[in-house]
Amino acid sequence: MSSGSSFSDKWKHPLHVHSIQASQYPANSIQLLQKKLSEYRDSHAATGLKISETLDHTNRLQDQMVAEFAELQQFLQQRERALIQRLRAVAESAINQLVENMALISERCVLIERALEEIQSTQEETQLLR
Incomplete structure (x- = not known):
């Protein structure tokens, strides 16, 4: 590194514990490292919390979707049964009418x-007679 580089440029890369020697760094550098470590730990904890909250929210949404689809499925099954009943009633009525018509046609044929x-x-x- 050049002598003109800033303090922040020196700390952009990951630190290797073996390469750090206390005598190389002044006290204020150690304090800055401790502050940076604290910031990273806080950020790590906040990110972990955010992950946990996101997973909880996702699970709640999934449970809600499953419940809503179960309701929709039940509604659709009820609707299907009602429509099938209605179809059968209409078909039965039509068949009865056709049977009556066939009876009338048979009578007329006779x-x-x-x-x-x-x-x-x-x-x-x-x-x-002729």
Whole structure:
């Protein structure tokens, strides 16, 4: 390092405990190192607390999401059952109507067949009489 470098430039790089000799540094340098160490420890503790708070918050949000999705799932299942019931009721009504229509058509077919038989019978009688 050059003789013109500042104090802060000297301390930017990590310190190696073996390279520090008390006789190399004046008392104010030791005090500055102690202050810096205290700041790093405070920062470390604050960061650890922030991590813990973030994890707690994340877990609470996750629990909330799980609960909300469980409610939504229950709602959707109830809605599905209601819609299926409604569909079955509509289908049953439509089938009943179709069955009634088939019965009416069958009755009309029978009536038409009888009428046709009578007409054919009448035509045969008319032809025989001629």
